[in-house]
Every structure is written in C-alpha cells, then in structure tokens.
Amino acid sequence: MTFKKCSIQGKLYGYVMDNNGNEIQDPNKLESIELNDQDKDFVWYDKTLLDDIEKDDENVHKFFTLLSLCHTVMPEKRDGKIFYQAQSPDENALVSAARSFGFAFQNRTQSSITIKIKDKEETYNLLNILDFTNERQRMSVIVEKDNVIYLYCKGGDTKIKERLNDSQKDIMKQTDEHLNNFANESLRTLCLAWKQLDKSQYDQWATKLNTAKVRSKLPRTRTRTLNPNPNPKPEPEPVPEPEPEPEPELYTSMEERDEKVAEMYEEIEQDLILLGATAIEDKLQDGVPQCIERLTRAGIKIWVLTGDKIETAYNIGLSCRLLTNEMEIKTIEENDEESVKAKLEDIRNSMIEKIEYLFNVNIDDRDKRLDWNQWNIDVLNFDKHRKKSSNDDIKIRSTKSVRFTTDDKSINEDDDDIHREPFEGFAILITGQALIHALSSDLCMKFLELATMCKAVICCRVTPMQKAQVVELVMKHENKITLAIGDGANDVSMIQKAHIGIGISGQEGRQAVLASDFSFGQFRYLERLLLIHGRLSYVRVSKFLRYFFYKNFAYTFCHFWFAFFSAYSAQSLYDPMFGALYNSLFSTFPIIILSIFDRDVNDYYSLNKPYLYTPGQTNRFFNKKILLKSIVHGILSSLVIYFISYLSLSHKTINGRIAEIDLQSFGFLIGTIIIIVVNLENALEIWYWTSYYHISLWLTIFIYFIFHLTLYSSFMIKIFKQNYTYVGVAKFILLDSNFWFILLLSSVILLLPRFFNEFYRMRFNPNETDKARLNEKYRYEEKSAFIQHINVQKNILRKRLPRSSYAFAQQEGWGQLITSGKMKVQQIAFPRTSQDNNILLRKSRLSHHHHHNLTGTI
C-alpha cells in the first residue's frame, strides 16, 4: 500500500505531465524526489505538491495535518526511529506519507497527539475519537489547540459527501471527478474533511455523548474491556460529569448503546468542509491475473467481495482479467428494494435477449430458471455454440482443411470468430447497498439465478457480514463447493462460512489465517493448490475408491459363489489367515503408493490446461455410475476367477493324478489368482510408475508366495507342534500345471478387457485427460506448432508476400537478445501461434532444445 495521488481543494497532485499534457506513466522516465523519512516503497514524482507545502498553502497544510492527526496508528520508537503500528495498511500508508511530506506524527497519549510539522513540534489535545466502523465507513477526531476545537474526518466518498456543508458543492464536484480518475486507475480513495467547532456547541454535544455512554453502564457492560471498539478509546476531556439520570433508562443491549453513540457521532459530523481526497495504490500481488484467468478456465466461478468503490473494483476486475471488454457487464447500484427488483428483472430480460440472439436457443418459458446447462452450452467455450450465418459456414469449411487438430482450446479459435461480435459471457457488478436488497428472501433467488449465469460477480462496498451472507446464499441454494480466500479481518466470517477457507498471511494481520483451513503467503498459490494439488488429490482419491470397491467385491464374491456349492453353510473358502491379511498386506501397498504418487500430467500441464480441473466439479471420476461400475467389475472378476477354476477342476484329478481338488487347495488357488489379478489390475490403473511402485507391486506378490509357502510348510508343524489343515497345500498347488494354466487364463480374461478399454479410449476416444497425457508424452502440440510454423514459412516464400514474418510472431522480437550476445541467430526459437504468451515465455528456454530435436524428425 502506498500513497500515490491526492486532490486538495480541487487541485490534483501526483501526476507528472509531459509537454503535451499527457501523463507520464513509465516510472523509468520519471525522477523520484528524495524525501525525509521515506518508506522503502514510497516514491513521489510530482514537485508541485512539495512547492505548495513549501509555500505553506493553507489547504495543503490542513490536508496533511489531518492525515497526521486523524487515525488510530500507534507509534513505536525503536533505535531512535519511529515505526507506525496501524490497524490497516491504508492508515499506515497515509500516516507514513504525511511524515514524508514533513507532517510527522510523533506520539500520542490518551488525551493528546504530538505531531512535528517541519521540525516544529505541536501538541493537540485529543478530545474524542469517533472511531471507524464498517457501517460508518469513516472516522473522526476532535482535537483542541490554542482553544480552538477542530473536527477532522476521513472516510469513504459517499459518506463524506452526505455530510458536507452546502457551500462545498462545487468543490465536491471537482473532487468527484478526481475520485473517478483515481478509481479508474484502481486506486483506493478516501475523502478528507474538517470543521471548526464552537466551544459551547462542543460542550453540549460532549455532555450528550457522555450521557449516551453512561446510560450504557449496566452492571455487565460497565467494564471497559467490553467496549466494542477494538482500540482503546481515550475518555473525553474532563467535562463536568452529568447528573445521574433521574429515571434510570437502561439499554437492553450493546447494540442499542452503539446505536445511540453512533447517533451522537452523526450529529457532530455535519456541515463539514471538504479538504480533498487521497489515493492509495493497493498493488495486485504477483501472478494474480494469470491465476484468476486459469481458475476461470478451470470452470471455477469467481465472485469478488470487496469493500472498494465500484469503479475501483471494476478496474481491478479488468486488470486481473476477471472482467474483459468482451463481456456484458451489468451494474446494480440501486438503493431501494423496488428499483433493485426492477433492475434484476431488467438484467434478466436483456440476458435472455442476448442469449437468443447469439445462440440457437429459444427460451419459451421465460419464468423457468436460466441455466447454461439446460441449453448444453459450455460456458468455457461460447464460440463453439454460437449461431453461424451461412457466410460463416463457408469460411469454416475452407479453414478446416488447413486447421490442425490439436486439443488446446486456445489454438482452436476459428478464423471466422474475428468477424463475429465477440462475447465472453456476462458479469455483474453490485454495490453493498443493492446487495442488502438482493440478499433479501424475496430477491435472493433472482439474484442468484443471474449471478450463476455470469462468469464473474463483483460485489463492492460490502460489509463482512454480507460477505458471509453471499457465501451462504451460494452454499444453500447452489449445492456447490465454495472456497473463500481473503487476507483481512473482514474476510474472517466468509472464510469460516465457506466449505474451504483460505487465509492469505500478509500485511493485514493473522485473523484470516487463524480462521482458515489452509493458508499461504500469496494469492497466486491458489492456482497451485487447486489446479495441481487439488486436482491430483481428486484423481488419486477417485482411483483409490474405485479400486477399493473393486478389490473387495472381487474377494468377497468368490465367497458368495462358493456358498452355492457348500450348502449355504457359510463355510469360508479361504484360509482365515489369508482373509485377515488380504486387505492389510496382499493388496494394499500398490494402491497406497498409487494414491501418493500417481499423476496424469506434470505441474506444467496441470497449470496450463486448467480444463483438466473440471472433472472434479462434475464428479466425473467418481460418481454413482462409476461406483456401480467398479462393483460390477469386482463381481465379474470374482465370477470369472471362481467359475474358471471350478469348471477347470471339477471331475478331474490333478497333481500326481491322485486327487480331485480339496477344499483347502481350492481356496488357496482362488486366493492366489485373486491376488495376482487384483494387483495387476492396479498396475493397469497407475499412470506413473515410480521405483516405489515397482517395489510395492512386485514385493506384494512375492511376499504372498513366500508367506504361504512358509506358513504351509511342514516346518511349521515341527516348530509349533501344532497341526494345520493347510500344510502342504501351497506346494501342492504351485507344482500343478492346472493352476498355472488357470491363472494365465483368468488373468488374461480379466485384465485384457481393461487393457483393451484403455487402448480403445486412448486411440479412438480420448478424453481431455488422455489427450493431455498423450501431449505430454509425445509433445504433439509443440510438433504441430512447429509444423504449422514451417508451413507458414513455406507459404510466405511461395507467395512472396510483402509482409515480414513478424506478423506471425506474437512475441517481441529477438533483437535485444541477439545484440546483447545472449543468443545466436541459429538458435532463435520458432515463433508459435499458441495464444498463451505465458506458456511461450516460460518455455522459450525449453524450445531451443526442442528445436534441435524436431528438426531431426522433419
């Protein structure tokens, strides 16, 4: 947070103009001005402000005096320097800026504030602090110096505007313009105002305020620690203690007291004189736009709940690519219920019209809830569903023949899209005032309907309570998983409300982190959390669950089939020892290793193909159907294993021709086949064979044999002097050729269809995950981009187009790199038509390498 610009009495500061009157924005071309006591990241370029301070301009003077007085910052002296401890980074930025301009806040006591203006210390008597609350959205101090009482106030523009003296209209108009400028630059704004108070007027008011407070002194609210304001509130100057009220009028609750006090505050904060406005830059963290863009492409609906002004929020939305110029952005700023309702209806109608206009959709029942799914429109790819004029059709046919079949959606963009009106979905901007009504029980479903139709929803000027209400609204009616992420104390309620709460640990304290399920340092880590860790976790858990159902059904149902042959007497088919160890030793380690290490594609692909995230949202990898499938798979496996063995062995003597299979041998034979089939099935499931997996898989099978050969050996009788029905069974079965033939046959019958299915899907019907895997392994995309490049080059040569090939390169040229000697001419990577510049930039180093590989294959 840094102080960037300000407007004082209608004069703008902070802009540096060039000779043509345009703002110079490139910081490299500006010279920063050295200031005293400067914060690290605070830079100031505009000299006019310093000149005005030098000139002792009254307004400028007052402006900065206000900044150094009206706050709740605590100073802390360390090593002779003063450090500020502020509740919010905004306050810190303002007070620090004031210090840099020579209005240094020095010290505060309960009843005084000391500031140093141009090396001259001044002490103000602090009479009252009218503290900030989310409802008031402003704070004031009442100070006294040289027997003059001042009220200084700073707060949100709307709140200040309401309280200005009528004489301030003109200046407010001008300042409003400036405020809009600031908001358009995504700066956070505050308005500053002041007034002088009569001594008598103040005394009267102070008495009333005291009464309001004293009344509150119910036995249980008497102690000061119960004061709802987090900051220590200095008692007002000793005013004659009012007489106890004759009739003990007691408040019934703290809220009522607060209300009374707020009323008193309201009373004094009137007829203010505008000083100006400040603009603070709240820098977006690194990687936020990219993160948001990827999350949007991952099918995650993003709602921004912010306390900022609507313009600021709009601009931040644009700068983080949540909003784009191709979106239909609807704004709801109404203040009363009727007009909000009308506006919602209005937006709904215009949405319907737009949809009918753009898509092949006829909305007959206008009252029915709007839903993209009901028209089978993929919100991530509107262009696919757009109406096509006959003109477009021809174009498509002609372009298709040269188009390359690649899976990347960004490359998929048709040429003919250029000729169509662009459309990237709807977005809603709504203010906190309007949200109060939109969240009311009458309108909330309407609002939710529209909001779910939108790609982005931005709620501005919302209170912490509203943040939680919005989350609750979605949770209650949408049946979707919600995630709330925030860094401030005002995000705590929504972090706690949402299914998943994430706190960003940063400047704004630890409240959000303490209330969260996960916390990290920067917003952009969210994309790794969701797109990599969350996605892989889902893939793994799905496989884990499917496999567990499968393997237990395969195991149990052999038992079930056997019941038909053992007179339903509940005779166990297996050795009890095998039954005990099946789920703990003989089929466990491979699936555990799979659940830890399996992955389809690497981090890079996970991040750059956010649509790979969508299966999780639609439960595509584990749902009722898949659960049923794995159960049926398990049952079929048991059926094959049991009946192949049964039919092969019945009426037949085996091994040394002396016996038909006995119960114990049959159980061991079935058990062995199950172990091998079930473990190899797992091997077909896994995509990522680490050495740990190899060890766990082969060791499990090996241990199975060793364990049984040992347990069933005659040594055991000799050692333990106990007979065991199963003695000799393992050797008997393993030496029999029938067993091996049955094993081979069962394994092939059970694993080959699975193998076939995998092959068939990969070859003829690959899903997105499969495509990504193929791409990662065979680098299809890179090859296709390279070939495309070669083709383009050929065309250029053939047609001798007068254009240079730079037209095809979306990157900056390589000139700088070449002249600096960092890159030789031969090594220039081919420019590619991939839309994602980020991929390109990130991979530019990689692509040199590929270049060599690929030229070999062409």
Next chain:
Amino acid sequence: MSNQPATEDNHDEQKSKKPADTAFKQQRLPAWQPIITADTALPVFLIIGLLFIPIGIVLVVTSERVLEYDLDYTDTNCISSTGGNVTCADVLRSNNFTGASCNCTKTITLEQSYTGEVYFYYGLINYYQNHRRYVKSRDDNQLLGKAPPVSADCQPFQTSANGTAYTPCGAIANSKFNDTLTLSFNGTSVPLTNIGIAWTTDKAVKFQNPANPTTYFTNASRPPNWQKTPWDLDTSNNNTNNGYQNEDFIVWMRTAAMPTFRKLYRKLNLTNAGTFQNGLPAGNYVLTVQYNYPVTSFSGRKQFIISTTSWMGGKNPFLGWAYIAVGIICMIAFVIFFALHKTWKIQNRPPT
C-alpha cells in the same frame, strides 16, 4: 536438490515447516509413464491369440486322450447277490443302517484297453464334504498322534458314551467311505494297490500314529460308524498303512471342495508280470462291491470310476476350449482393431 546439511546460517530455515526439497517429498520422482497405444496393445492381442490357440489345442487333445469309465452303482447297478432282486441300497435301508453289509457284482465292459497307469476312484455326488460344520469336525493334532483330550471341534463325535475320546474323532472320520470294490477280469482279480494314493506330505507329516499304536487303537473307542478299529483297516500292510496313516483314511480326511467329487481308491499294480503289466486290456470285467456306505438317505450317488491320466491330470476339456475361445477372440479383436487403427484418423497428432 538443496538437501544439504544445515549450516549455522540456515539454522532458522531448518525450523520452518517447509518440507524438504527432495524428489520424494516434492513428488518429482523419476517415473515410467506408459501409455497404452495401438503400438503396444495390438501386438499384445496378436501374441495372446497366437499363443492361446495352440495351448488350447494341446490341452483339449491331452484331455481327449484320457480314457474314463464311470459306473453309478448307487442302486440299480448293484443288485444284492443274495437274491430277491433288491438293490443293496434297499437292503441297507431295510436294516436301518445298522451295519448290515450287502454284496453285489456288476459286469463292466471296457471298449478300449487302458494302457499305462490306471486309477480307480470312488465318486460321490450331492455329498457336501465342504459343509462348514462338517469341515470343522476334526482334530488335526489328534491325527499327529497326540494324546487326548481331543478338540471340542469334533462334537458330536468327540467322546464315546464311556467318556473316552473317539480315535479318530469328528464327523469327517466317522463318515469315512467304507465300500470295498474289487475288480476281476476273466476270473483273475485285477491287482490293485492302496499304497501311494494319498498326498506324500499328508502321509509323511500330517498323519502320525501314536506310540504303541496296536494297544493304543485297541483300547480306544472307534468312531460309531466304523466297523473296524483303525488298526485293522488294512490287514495286508500292518504297520505302514494302518491307524491314522491308513491311506484310504488320509484320502478321505482331505475334504473335497465341491459336493460332487471323486477320491482315489486304488491304483493298478503294474509291478506284477502278466495280463495287467501294461494296463487294463479291453474286455469284460466283473466289479464286486461290498456295499456298506449308505447314500440314498440324502439323495447321494456313488460312482466307480476307472481312468487313465495325462500330465494334466484327469479328463476335463474345459480349460482347453476356454484357451481356444480366448485365443480366437483375441485374434478377431486384433484384426478388427488393426484395420480400424490403420483407417481411422489419428487423434491429436500433427499432420505429417
């Protein structure tokens, strides 16, 4: 990567909860990432097809070359030789199964000569040797020659009325098959051996007689259904094939997996020179049955089976046909998908 021992300087870093930057913890382990494509799948189909069809043919031929003769002698094939045209089953029933014996003879015609080793089985049908309570009713430690008391698992055949333990105890032992089956060819009896018909491990390890078996078995109570004491089971091989080590007994004690089963009864003794030196010649044989074992009360059936064997054991062509079927399916799949693979446009691949 930077998994080096901590120096003084990065001591603070060590205290953080950040996981170590190792390939294991950061999931960067090198891995084989196979993708099942046409290049791997189609050869697998071809190989399985080419392998399974010949295997299946070999198995079917092997099974077909096994000769087997079954005779169900439960009732009509075993008419009491004392006359009256009653079946032995009826004789047993009319005596209320009190141990009366019945003899019968039956002529068997072998169309082919059974060369090599010939095995004689008794088969039982609808006989649930795998019933839970039946399977449980035995005491393996008793069979090791250990002294009583015997396990309660043997109930209701644990102890006799006089309080001594049954030797051997339990329902399995009590229900031991006790028909005597003999075969003669042109008046000469076919030489059969009852040695080497049980599992070698069973005979060597699991079944041991107690010390002083003669006195032990004479004094102990035999199971209620037994007509002989365990020590009199085989009168010709006194010490090696009696008591718990009697091979007929051992074979019986290995309970069958299925309700229809056969157990080895005798082997053809090939050691004597003469008619049966090379097996059973074709012709008429007379089977003499001493019919002691009642099965009709529970709708059971009894069979007498003569069979040669192969390296795969007895006659059962199922496995062979299954192999052939799977092989053929694989070949068909190979042909179809090879054709599809060659004709279908390859997805997601750049044009070449």
